[in-house]
Every structure is written in structure tokens, then in C-alpha cells.
Amino acid sequence: MGIKSALSRPLAAYVARQYARWQQDPVGTQQQVLRELLRQGARTSFGRDHDLGAARTAQDLAARVPVRDYEGLKPYFERLKTGEANVLWPGKPLYLAKTSGTTSGAKYIPITEDSIPNHINGARDALLHYVHRTGKSHFLDGKLIFLSGSPALESVGGIHTGRLSGIANHHVPAYLRRNQLPSYQTNIIEDWEQKLDCIVDETLHQPMTLISGIPPWVQMYFDRIVQRAGRPVGEVFPQFDLFVYGGVNFEPYRKKLFETIGRPVDSIELFPASEGFLAFQDEPGNPGLLLLLDAGIFYEFIPAERFFESNPPRLTIAEVELDQQYAVVLNSNAGLWGYSLGDTVRFTQKYPFRVVVTGRIKHFLSAFGEHVIGEEVEQALREAMRQHPEAEVVEFTVAPRVSDDPAVLSRHEWLIEFAHPPRSLVTFAEALDAGLRQRNVYYDDLLAGNILAPLLLTPLPVGAFQRYMKSQGKLGGQNKVPRLSNDRKLAEGLA
Known part of the structure; x- marks a missing residue:
């Protein structure tokens, strides 16, 4: 010693x-x-x-x-x-x-x-x-x-x-x-x-x-x-x-x-x-x-x-x-x-x-009145990863996807960079949706009432978040990716 x-x-x-x-x-x-x-x-x-x-x-x-x-x-x-x-x-x-x-x-x-x-x-x-x-x-x-x-x-x-x-x-x-x-x-x-x-x-x-x-x-x-x-x-x-x-x-x-x-x-x-x-x-x-x-x-x-x-x-x-x-x-x-x-x-x-x-307090998703907070999406993700132990997540964010077509429902979009993707993106997305519905009664009501469609899961290529943060001059240091937003700015920047 x-x-x-x-x-x-x-x-x-x-x-x-x-x-x-x-x-x-x-x-x-x-x-x-x-x-x-x-x-x-x-x-x-x-x-x-x-x-x-x-x-x-x-x-x-x-x-x-x-x-x-x-x-x-x-x-x-x-x-x-x-x-x-x-x-x-x-x-x-x-x-x-x-x-x-x-x-x-x-x-x-x-x-x-x-x-x-x-x-x-x-x-x-x-x-x-x-x-x-x-x-x-x-x-x-x-x-x-x-x-x-x-x-x-x-x-x-x-x-x-x-x-x-x-x-x-x-x-x-x-x-x-x-x-x-x-x-x-x-x-x-x-x-x-x-x-x-x-x-x-x-x-x-x-x-x-x-x-x-x-x-x-x-x-x-x-x-x-x-x-x-x-x-x-x-x-x-x-x-x-x-x-x-x-x-x-x-x-x-x-x-x-x-x-x-x-x-x-x-x-x-x-x-x-x-x-x-x-x-x-x-x-x-x-x-x-x-x-x-x-x-x-x-x-x-x-x-x-x-x-x-x-x-x-x-x-x-x-x-x-x-x-x-x-x-x-x-x-x-x-x-x-x-x-x-x-x-x-x-x-x-x-x-x-x-x-x-x-x-x-300002990073929440309530584009449709659901008021989803960061803890809820992180817990939903953790539950989905528990059900899909092969999946490894590098980074993620969630944004609203508002439909302009009355015949098409709006929904949440999860943009996830996987180090190792789940075997089935469909069942992983279903687990995310179920986890969030369990934790947020307003989101559950919106899906049950056919006001929102189940979430859209968009897998991103490796390095997508790093490239975006670098483009914004926020790579490294104390900078953090927002988990939630009420607009499409981050989502579109990652696309």
C-alpha cells in the first residue's frame, strides 16, 4: 500500500x-x-x-x-x-x-x-x-x-x-x-x-x-x-x-x-x-x-x-x-x-x-400532450435491451414525427445508433413502445385512442451522433445529446 x-x-x-x-x-x-x-x-x-x-x-x-x-x-x-x-x-x-x-x-x-x-x-x-x-x-x-x-x-x-x-x-x-x-x-x-x-x-x-x-x-x-x-x-x-x-x-x-x-x-x-x-x-x-x-x-x-x-x-x-x-x-x-x-x-x-x-425540465416530448420525460424513455430503452441482450446502444434521441396526411397518424421517432443491432428491429420497437406505454399513461391513452401510431425506429449508422456533434462544434468535453425534443432539428441533422 x-x-x-x-x-x-x-x-x-x-x-x-x-x-x-x-x-x-x-x-x-x-x-x-x-x-x-x-x-x-x-x-x-x-x-x-x-x-x-x-x-x-x-x-x-x-x-x-x-x-x-x-x-x-x-x-x-x-x-x-x-x-x-x-x-x-x-x-x-x-x-x-x-x-x-x-x-x-x-x-x-x-x-x-x-x-x-x-x-x-x-x-x-x-x-x-x-x-x-x-x-x-x-x-x-x-x-x-x-x-x-x-x-x-x-x-x-x-x-x-x-x-x-x-x-x-x-x-x-x-x-x-x-x-x-x-x-x-x-x-x-x-x-x-x-x-x-x-x-x-x-x-x-x-x-x-x-x-x-x-x-x-x-x-x-x-x-x-x-x-x-x-x-x-x-x-x-x-x-x-x-x-x-x-x-x-x-x-x-x-x-x-x-x-x-x-x-x-x-x-x-x-x-x-x-x-x-x-x-x-x-x-x-x-x-x-x-x-x-x-x-x-x-x-x-x-x-x-x-x-x-x-x-x-x-x-x-x-x-x-x-x-x-x-x-x-x-x-x-x-x-x-x-x-x-x-x-x-x-x-x-x-x-x-x-x-x-x-x-x-425543458427536454421533454409533448408534441401531442404526452409530456414524456427523459427518465421514461431511458427506462423503456433499458427494458427493451433486457429483452434483447444482443443489442448494444451507442446513443439515441426521440423526436415527434407529425403527419401532414389526415389518413396517416403522427408518432414518435426513435433515432438509435447501435453498436450491435437487435436481431429484430420490429420486436425491439414493440418493446420500446410497450415500455413507454407502461411508464406514461398519457402516451398509452394516445396510442389506445388511435391518436398516435406506434413509434418509428430509425437505426443510424455508426458514428452518426459523433458526426452531428462535431458539425455543431460540440464534440467532446461536457456536451451532451438531448434525449428528447419537440421539434425535428436534431432528428433532421442526424438524417
């Missing part, structure tokens, strides 16, 4: 005890976080505009601060970009996390001196909980890689600005830097395919023990390794036994990814975002992610089916129910107030509070 591995165990036990303390009173912990946020927020331009100095409770906050997305708060973010201080949080941000936006181009999310520990400690504590729960720590003595965006930073209004993963790269603890791959020179390469080749060059003969990243981009890395070495990833890296991932539902990728590895490895799921590090898998084998309630974020939850109402209910952690869909709203020490994250979650457990990420 190496020194890093040995020293991690007492640290892991200490961190687990710290978490156990606030988990004893999660509601009180959130109330304490809110009080501190309001105290600090009252000293800002936003606080004066919204009378935060007079707010004491979650109800006071909801009465003064409406729910807004990035566009709604953009005037304040634009002031940050000029270098103005005390806009959303006392002082100036340490960083602006630059991320792609769907309506306004690039988004600039503030990261403050108070919020940066949330981003850094969240990932660290996920690994330490794994060490504490399993006793496995030897991965810390090998080589570690996170497939991320470039760590190169620019200056906007005198503030360091770049991708979140690049910012986090500058805060890797010194004791892990010698373990970390790829090199800085490789990591700053902007072209994803060129960068991927260089990453393979640097890692192919290294004792890799931990590999992390968004599953579809990790799969690309693994495919390059197999092409180069002619062997499964698990043979190329015999010490690799911990995969850390986040950003998308892992299930559609699980089968192909582990077949590429060639043997079982442990995994940890994270729930990171530019706006904050929200949760991680603290119990191996438990799909629920521990919601971080003591990390400078006060959470509000809006029932997903009521999100688009003019004045929807905003629930605290004390008011949520199990197995309900909620849109996540953040108030944080990054200076986010009533901020709609865009993600939806479902609580699997309370005390401690654990969630699974179920999709995006």
Missing part, C-alpha cells in the same frame, strides 16, 4: 463523520444555510433590489425572489463581466464558468471564494466516501484521468474565465498532481479528436487506476484504446478498477462500456454542474445520490408538472415526497438566487435525502 492510499483512510473516516453530523438534522442544516445566504446577500445590489435584508424564511425568499433561469438573471451576470463588485454576492467572483447556452450563446456562471470549495470538495468527498465504505484506496497510488475541457483560462472583466472542468483542474490537490493525466499541453488542445489521440498516446502504457468523465466521451476514449491495443480496456489497464461519471444517465451506456472494459469495475456517480456540485453516490450499489445540504446551497423544488405555472409551489427539503418529479431551484453562495437549474430529480430516500437525476 502506497503512502497516499494509507493516508486517505483516516481522512475518509473524518470526512464521513463530518457528513454524518449534518445528516442528523438536514432540515435544520438547510435553514442555517439559508440564514447565512440571506445575511450575505443583503449586502449586494441584488439583495437591495429584492429586499433580502428583511427576509428570514424560505417563504420570505419565495415572496421576494422569482424563479428565473440564466436569461432572467442575465442583467446581473452582465454586470459581473464588466468587473463590478457586490452584484450578486459580496466582492467579485473568483471565476466565471463559461458554458454553452441554447438561447443566448455562452453563459457565464459565477464561482466565488465561498462557492469554490463546493466544486472541489464534492468530487474529493465522493472518492473519500468510496474509500470509507469499501476500504479500497489503492487507486490513489496509480494514474488518474478526468476527460474534461481545456484548463486554459481567459480574462473577462478581470476575472479568470473558462470551462468548469478546466477551472477545477487548477485546484487538484498537489499530492495528486503527479498522478494526474493527461498533461497540461494535451489538455488544452481544443480539437476533441486530436486531443483524444494525444490522451491515448499518454495513457496507453500507464498504470491507470481511475478513469472519469461523461460516459459517451469515455466510450470514445475506450474505443480508441481498443483500436490501438487490440485488447479490452481491462487488459490494457489491469489496475483500472474505479470509473467515476456524471452528467448523463449511465444506464444506456452501461452495457457497451463494460463490454469494452471486459470485466467488472466499481463506479461512482456524481451530480456536478457549473452552478454547483449537488450530489454524489455515497453508498456503492445504491443508485440514490446523497444531496449535499451543507455546501452553501439552499434548495427549492418545484413539482415538474407545475413548473410552467405562473406561480408554482416552491418546496423545501422538508416538504418533498418520494418518487415525485421535481425541478431544482438553487440559491447559493455563488450568488445564484431563485435560479432554475434546468434539471429534474426524483427522491429515492429521505433522512438522508438521496435523489436520482431524471432529465431536463
